[in-house]
Amino acid sequence: MWKLDRLGRSLVAFASAQRAYVLIDLGQFDPAQQLLADAIKKVGRFVPLELAAWLYGAQAEAAAANGNVDLCKRSLDLGHARLGYASSSGDCPYVVLDELHFERWTGRCLAKLGSGDAIESLERARGELHPDFARALGGVLVDLTQAYVAQGELDAAVEVFEAAGSLTGGIGSIRQINRLRKLSKEWPSHLSQRAV
Numbered sequence: 001m002w003k004l005d006r007l008g009r010s011l012v013a014f015a016s017a018q019r020a021y022v023l024i025d026l027g028q029f030d031p032a033q034q035l036l037a038d039a040i041k042k043v044g045r046f047v048p049l050e051l052a053a054w055l056y057g058a059q060a061e062a063a064a065a066n067g068n069v070d071l072c073k074r075s076l077d078l079g080h081a082r083l084g085y086a087s088s089s090g091d092c093p094y095v096v097l098d099e100l101h102f103e104r105w106t107g108r109c110l111a112k113l114g115s116g117d118a119i120e121s122l123e124r125a126r127g128e129l130h131p132d133f134a135r136a137l138g139g140v141l142v143d144l145t146q147a148y149v150a151q152g153e154l155d156a157a158v159e160v161f162e163a164a165g166s167l168t169g170g171i172g173s174i175r176q177i178n179r180l181r182k183l184s185k186e187w188p189s190h191l192s193q194r195a196v
Contacts, residue, residue, distance in 0.1 A: 009043045010051050014094060017058040025175070029066035036062050049086035053079045054095045057105045064112035072109050080106075100128050104140050111147040118147035138168040138176045142183070149187050157187075 016039040023032035036059040044052055056079030063072035083102055107121030122144040129137050141164035148157035161180070168176040 006046065006048075010047045013039045013043045013047055013051065013055060017055055020058060020062055024062055024065050029062065033059070033062040033066050033068065033071070049082045050097055051095055053083035053086060053102065054097050055079075056082065057097070057102060060109045061105070061112070064109040067113070069113055072113060076106050076109060100125060101136070104129070104136065104143070107147070108139070108143040111143045111150065114150040116147075116151050119144070119151065119153075122147055134167060134171050135173055135176075138164060138171060138173050141167060142176050142179050145180075145183060149183075 016035055020032040020035045020039075023029075023035065036055065040052075040055050040059060044055060047055075056075045060072045060075035060079065063069075063075060080102060083097065083099065086097075103121050104125035107118045107125060110118035110121060122140055126137065126140050126144065129140065131137075141160050145157050145161040145164055148154070148160060161183070164176070165180055168180060
């Protein structure tokens with residue numbers, strides 16, 4: 001039986017996490033969470049730290065989507081710790097992750113959980129993201145809309161929702177457009193009237 005080298009293990013883990021995102025988008029939260037748990041258990045100690053941090057961030061997002069608060073927060077803590085020790089090894093050119101991007105990921109997870117802490121994380125990420133990261137900014141704006149609505153700050157939610165719709169429509173991000181459409185159906189009437 002052949003054994004995977006470090007690169008092979010990294011690619012398998014990354015592919016597993018990408019499959020988990022498809023499952024999350026389909027509403028299959030339990031299988032997504034299990035897939036990520038298995039990937040981390042099998043290869044978490046044998047991949048570059050930046051990929052390990054990314055895997056924990058993905059696990060946190062799956063847990064948040066599944067309403068698993070404890071696992072989400074524990075995964076965020078583990079991911080942040082690994083990121084703190086990571087260096088840009090060049091072993092994972094497919095992973096773009098630094099403190100700022102992990103901050104926005106944290107905000108996304110907290111927004112899914114309805115935590116008020118999400119707004120601070122997401123507003124900080126919004127202010128610090130480079131304009132060239134338009135797709136990332138679009139995701140932050142969608143998450144921020146969700147966070148403001150969860151806290152009952154509906155005027156702020158409407159403002160961010162409109163900015164998110166304009167940006168995501170301009171860059172053609174189907175995933176974020178679909179998220180906005182879903183939000184517009186689920187949330188208060190003055191948001192749904194601005195459906196994208």
